Amino acid sequence: xxxxxxxxxxxxxxxxLGFGGASVLAxxxxxxVLVVAFLRRAPTLAALTAVAAAGAIxxxxxxxxxxxxxxxxxxxxxxxxxxxxAAAPGAFVPGxxxxxxxxxRMALAVQQGRGGAGAVVLVRGVAVAxxxxxxxxxxxxxxxxxxxxxxxLRARAGVAIDSVxxxxxxxVRALLIADTRSLDPALRDRFAAAGIVHMLSISGMHVxxxxxxxxxxxxxxxxxxxxxxxxxxxxTAGYIAxxxxxxxxxxxxxxxxxxAVSRLMQRPVSPWAALALGAAIPLAEPRTVLDVxxxxxxIGMASxxxxxxxxxxxxxxRLAGWRAELAVTMLISVVATLAxxxxxxxxxxxxxxxxxxxxxxxxxxxGVLQPTLFLALLAxxxxxxxxxxxxxxHPMIVALNFxxxxxxxxxxxxxxxxxxxxxxxxxxxxxxxxxxACMSRFPGRALIVAVGSLTIVAWLPLVPAxxxxxxxxxxxxxxxxxxxxxxxxxxxVLVDAGRTWRGGDAGRSTVIPYLRxxxxxxxxxxxxxxxxxxxxxxxxxxxxxxxAAYWDGAFAGGSEPYxxxxxxxxxxxxxxxxxxxxxxxxxDGVSMSVLAPDSAWMxxxxxxxxxxxxxxxxxxxxxxxxxxxxxxxxERWLLAHDSADLHADVLKVGHHGSSTSSTxxxxxAVRPRVAVISVGAGNSYGHPSASVVHALAARGxxxxxxxxxxxxxxxxxxxxxxxEEQGDEWTLSPAS
Numbered sequence: 001x002x003x004x005x006x007x008x009x010x011x012x013x014x015x016x017l018g019f020g021g022a023s024v025l026a027x028x029x030x031x032x033v034l035v036v037a038f039l040r041r042a043p044t045l046a047a048l049t050a051v052a053a054a055g056a057i058x059x060x061x062x063x064x065x066x067x068x069x070x071x072x073x074x075x076x077x078x079x080x081x082x083x084x085x086a087a088a089p090g091a092f093v094p095g096x097x098x099x100x101x102x103x104x105r106m107a108l109a110v111q112q113g114r115g116g117a118g119a120v121v122l123v124r125g126v127a128v129a130x131x132x133x134x135x136x137x138x139x140x141x142x143x144x145x146x147x148x149x150x151x152x153l154r155a156r157a158g159v160a161i162d163s164v165x166x167x168x169x170x171x172v173r174a175l176l177i178a179d180t181r182s183l184d185p186a187l188r189d190r191f192a193a194a195g196i197v198h199m200l201s202i203s204g205m206h207v208x209x210x211x212x213x214x215x216x217x218x219x220x221x222x223x224x225x226x227x228x229x230x231x232x233x234x235x236t237a238g239y240i241a242x243x244x245x246x247x248x249x250x251x252x253x254x255x256x257x258x259x260a261v262s263r264l265m266q267r268p269v270s271p272w273a274a275l276a277l278g279a280a281i282p283l284a285e286p287r288t289v290l291d292v293x294x295x296x297x298x299i300g301m302a303s304x305x306x307x308x309x310x311x312x313x314x315x316x317x318r319l320a321g322w323r324a325e326l327a328v329t330m331l332i333s334v335v336a337t338l339a340x341x342x343x344x345x346x347x348x349x350x351x352x353x354x355x356x357x358x359x360x361x362x363x364x365x366x367g368v369l370q371p372t373l374f375l376a377l378l379a380x381x382x383x384x385x386x387x388x389x390x391x392x393x394h395p396m397i398v399a400l401n402f403x404x405x406x407x408x409x410x411x412x413x414x415x416x417x418x419x420x421x422x423x424x425x426x427x428x429x430x431x432x433x434x435x436x437a438c439m440s441r442f443p444g445r446a447l448i449v450a451v452g453s454l455t456i457v458a459w460l461p462l463v464p465a466x467x468x469x470x471x472x473x474x475x476x477x478x479x480x481x482x483x484x485x486x487x488x489x490x491x492x493v494l495v496d497a498g499r500t501w502r503g504g505d506a507g508r509s510t511v512i513p514y515l516r517x518x519x520x521x522x523x524x525x526x527x528x529x530x531x532x533x534x535x536x537x538x539x540x541x542x543x544x545x546x547x548a549a550y551w552d553g554a555f556a557g558g559s560e561p562y563x564x565x566x567x568x569x570x571x572x573x574x575x576x577x578x579x580x581x582x583x584x585x586x587x588d589g590v591s592m593s594v595l596a597p598d599s600a601w602m603x604x605x606x607x608x609x610x611x612x613x614x615x616x617x618x619x620x621x622x623x624x625x626x627x628x629x630x631x632x633x634x635e636r637w638l639l640a641h642d643s644a645d646l647h648a649d650v651l652k653v654g655h656h657g658s659s660t661s662s663t664x665x666x667x668x669a670v671r672p673r674v675a676v677i678s679v680g681a682g683n684s685y686g687h688p689s690a691s692v693v694h695a696l697a698a699r700g701x702x703x704x705x706x707x708x709x710x711x712x713x714x715x716x717x718x719x720x721x722x723x724e725e726q727g728d729e730w731t732l733s734p735a736s
Contacts (some may be wrong), residue, residue: 003044005276012279014055015289018065030608034691062286066132069102079123081106082148086142086155090693090703097123097134105133107728109702113141118151120144130730135723137733153242154179164390165373168397168536170682175366176373177243178202181708184681185478186582187401189509192348193414194407195337195355196362199400202243202496203297204252206364206370213238213371229260235631241443247282253280255301271305284648291586292347296340299431303339307332308436313441333359339435340624342427354413362403371395409503419457423601429453449718469722470590470619471649472714475514476706477506479680479687480533481491481625483652484511485617487588489521494547495615495626496528496600500536507537512544514711522547523587526615527565527606528628530558538565542574551579553597553613554568555605579613581641590619595642596634609655610634616645620718623648625670629655635666643669649721650674652712653696657688662695672701673732674721675712681707702732 019636068073073079082203083096091110096103108123125139157177165172170182180201189351192199199205202285214235218228236256240249255278259524262269282288289295310330317325326578344352352358376389407413419427434452437443471486479500482620487492494516497558498506525547529533535558542565550569583594605611612628618719630638637653638646651672654661656679675696679687688705696703704712704725713724720731 001019002270002273002276005270005272006044006048007051008276008280008283008690010052010725011055012283012289014052014057014152015059015283015286016055017052018059018263019290021479037461045462052247058286058439065102069099069104070129070134072099073097073104073106073161074127074129077124079106079109079127080144081121081123082151083115083117083121084151085117087119088690088693089113089114090690090697092704092708095732099189105131105728106136108139108141109548109697110647111138111140111697111700113139113643115143116147116152117143117150117155117327119148120148120230126733128730128733131725132728137732138700150241150244154244157242157377160377163281164376164383164386165393166390168390168394171397172373174200174372175202175206176377178246178249184478184680184682185510186499186504187404189350189504190401190404190408192344192350192549193352193504193509194358194404195344195352195357195414196407197344197348197350198296198300198340199362199366201248201293202246202710203248203293204301205366205673206729207240207252208238208256209367209370209414210239210374212642213374213717223259226264227414229264233257233260234697240549247291247294248713250282251278251294251297251301255282264615274300274480275305283482288460291703292343295343299340300336302435303336304332306339306435307335310335310438319733329360330356333357335434335438339431341725342419342424342431345419345427346424349510350414351417352407353415354407354410358403358407362400365400365403368418369393369400372396402403405503416508419517423457426442426453426457428480430457443729451668469715469717470617470622472617472624473514474652474676474704474706474712474714475511476711477510477537478676479656479685480506480536481528481628481652481656482506482511482537482679483678484515485590485592485624486518486520487590489588490589491590492520492522493524493526493585493587494522494541495526495613496534496628497525497537499533503535505540505561507540508544509537511537515545524551524585525574526551526554526592526613527562528626529553529611529628530562530612531608532559532561533627535565536561538562542568542572547570547574549611550576551583551585551594552576552579553611555608555611558608590617592617593645596630596638596647598637598641601634601637606635607631609660612654614638619716622650622716622718622721624650624652624714625672626652627654627661629661630656631655631658631660632663635661635663639665639669646670649716651701653677653688653692654685656680656683657692658685659689659691662692664695667695667699671699674723676700677703677705677713679705680705683707 009442081097081099084094087093087110088564089110089112093108093110095106095108097106116623121141122144123139123141125136127470128135154177158173158179161172162169173179174183178201191200211232215228218231236253239251255274256273257267258277282294283381311331315324315327337355341351372389372393376386376393381388415652430450433446439445440446468488470488473484475482480499481496483495497511522545577593581594581596581598585592594618595616597611602611609629609631610633612634613704614630615626617624645670648670651670653675657677677688693703710723715722723730
């Protein structure tokens with residue numbers, strides 16, 4: 001392996017240690033390795049250690065610089081912000097502000113004003129520091145008049161995709177402009193179970209396919225070879241800039257450029273050297289090293305190189321023709337699957353055993369689908385032609401979904417896993433050792449490291465530890481609810497378990513891996529009401545996690561998933577409890593009081609929404625109100641019976657933000673500082689209602705949505721509130 005590849009790997013490892021806060025550990029490792037290098041007279045080892053130390057220093061310096069920028073932003077009375085997405089009252093919008101030489105990440109909880117994606121706005125509001133930037137509460141926006149061209153073009157491309165591809169638009173957005181927000185969690189789960197979830201986001205493969213299609217177009221126009229190559233690189237660079245230059249795409253573009261230059265100059269370049277340069281360029285922004293897409297892209301490309309080297313030693317001398325090609329493809333797919341498994345398991349909670357087969361089948365489909373989608377987007381000005389190309393792409397989208405559905409449906413084709421951080425890191429060491437073994441003619445030592453790491457993983461004890469705080473986890477299960485309350489001692493109370501679909505449910509795909517990753521027992525499951533988007537995953541949760549009790553409002557009648565939950569609870573020994581107003585569950589100093597439904601009130605109803613279990617959670621001075629899908633009628637009942645008890649700092653907004661809930665008198669009684677809406681991206685119901693979002697914003701609430709922020713965690717020590725979303729975290733400003 002070229003020295004440059006080892007140097008980039010060492011630098012990236014140092015960055016990860018530095019950002020992980022392991023400065024003391026990094027220093028000890030540096031000292032230890034330098035001593036070994038001195039004793040063994042290994043200057044290369046010493047140099048690589050110094051590079052790793054430099055990476056750790058750069059990471060710490062980056063964090064210090066970010067802290068200085070945040071401190072400057074906190075004392076600034078107003079900010080000029082470029083919006084990354086469209087903003088309106090009630091929206092929670094990311095953006096970036098420039099202050100002198102600083103560039104600060106911002107997220108705006110918009111109370112007044114509007115702006116499109118890429119718009120530059122003047123912002124006033126209450127600033128609070130977060131882990132990665134600044135949050136502006138009660139943000140008031142005023143347009144400045146400028147606009148970011150690339151962000152605006154990306155937003156227009158998204159609108160064009162919606163108009164051309166219609167029902168296929170969410171998947172096409174992911175494949176063309178790296179926008180995965182509107183993907184159905186059920187679809188993502190199928191692809192993860194089938195081992196092809198990496199195909200849902202822009203990666204090196206997608207960029208290479210599009211570049212090849214562009215090159216074919218230029219060659220068809222009879223451009224000279226050099227001109228066609230240069231034009232292809234320029235067009236590919238423009239495309240990557242349009243989609244926001246995600247690190248994986250940037251890495252691929254650099255490698256494509258290196259390959260093109262080497263061919264034009266007739267100077268071969270080691271694939272490891274090309275990968276090293278492609279990996280190094282995005283690290284100009286040091287935090288790129290923490291991006292999951294970047295990590296998967298690097299590991300995937302390294303697997304192709306290492307698997308190819310292994311195939312040349314094992315397969316090429318023994319087989320020929322189509323048998324050799326198939327064997328080489330399968331071997332590389334197996335190596336890539338094993339190498340990426342720790343990261344995929346950590347990110348998606350799945351270990352796919354069928355992945356080597358599904359990747360071989362899906363890759364040629366994507367190879368034809370990707371350029372077809374790209375051409376359809378380019379043809380948008382001629383709508384009939386664009387629709388024709390979109391129609392041609394539809395069978396390939398169906399075929400790709402068929403591969404995912406078939407792969408996910410293979411018995412024991414995937415395993416639900418929830419590794420701890422330590423287990424994931426040890427498994428990563430095993431993956432790196434596997435790649436080293438593939439490249440080596442004497443793989444014994446590398447295989448010993450891999451087996452040793454996996455052995456430690458197998459024997460790691462699972463010791464859940466409470467955080468000392470109460471945590472409300474609003475889990476992103478798409479169009480449905482799954483709310484998990486974690487107590488100071490690490491116990492869980494789960495309220496709802498998401499929806500069900502043919503062949504799966506949110507309990508199995510999302511909730512169970514999510515809770516297992518943190519560890520801890522489920523002391524109770526509470527069901528808000530028996531609609532399938534709330535109870536769909538309950539049976540799976542009962543079988544896997546065995547809650548100590550099942551609390552239920554017991555609305556008469558119910559859906560199939562509700563009946564399945566009752567039968568499963570009985571079969572696995574989970575006791576059922578009919579919840580009444582006044583019932584209270586106390587766990588580790590946290591009280592959960594049932595406010596509704598009342599039996600007399602419920603006897604007059606024919607809509608389960610109006611019989612939702614309403615629970616008030618209190619930990620010292622902080623209160624959470626969980627209302628299920630309660631609508632106007634139940635809100636009026638609550639106001640008539642418990643209006644003094646309804647005030648809460650955090651409101652789980654009723655019925656996914658529907659206009660049938662969250663009436664003005666109810667919101668005035670609750671007065672939430674934070675409002676969380678559990679809702680599916682691009683849902684057919686139009687949730688959440690713009691009027692509800694605006695009403696919440698007008699009352700000063702920070703509005704958070706799972707369709708935009710993903711899973712949301714709200715921490716409290718009983719006095720202060722911290723919010724965690726998309727890897728960022730900040731403390732809510734004191735109540736006024």
